[in-house]
Amino acid sequence: MNSFERRLLRVARKLDDAQREQLQLFAEFLASRRRDTVAVAQAPEMPSLLPAREGETVVGAIKRLRESYAMLDAKAMLNETAALMSRHVVGGAPAAEVIAQLEVLFAEHYQRYRQTFE
Structure with a gap:
């Protein structure tokens, strides 16, 4: 378990049952949004190659x-x-x-x- 997970567990233990359920629902919501974002990024972005300027540094x-x-x-x-x-x-x-x-x-x-x- 990494330090983030330990901190999250410490905080969760201080919450009552209803608050822990809220925390879990919110975490699951965030995870579902992440999956949606990853699904959208199935094709690589193309670069928009800008031309070099005269005397470019x-x-x-x-x-x-x-x-x-x-x-x-x-x-x-x-x-x-x-x-x-x-x-x-x-x-x-x-x-x-x-x-x-x-x-x-x-x-x-x-x-x-x-x-x-x-």
Whole structure:
């Protein structure tokens, strides 16, 4: 049992029978809404690829790609994105090279995202 479950059990034990029943009904309601949401998401979202702007910076490219691939989890890509950003800022890699690598990174993550629907 994890800490959340222990806290929930502690709270539930403090409730009277009617309140526990209300808690259970609400939890079941939330679970049913989750199933409905999951059922709707049976097909992957398509990216809306935005064109690169003239003289685009690495930060601008990251913003553009995050907007283009809005369905991707930005947190899951944070380390790789930050590493590429550091290659540019600290390592002096040309912006165009880093932007190209960012585009590949986002495309690869999108392909992995699509595979979750197969």
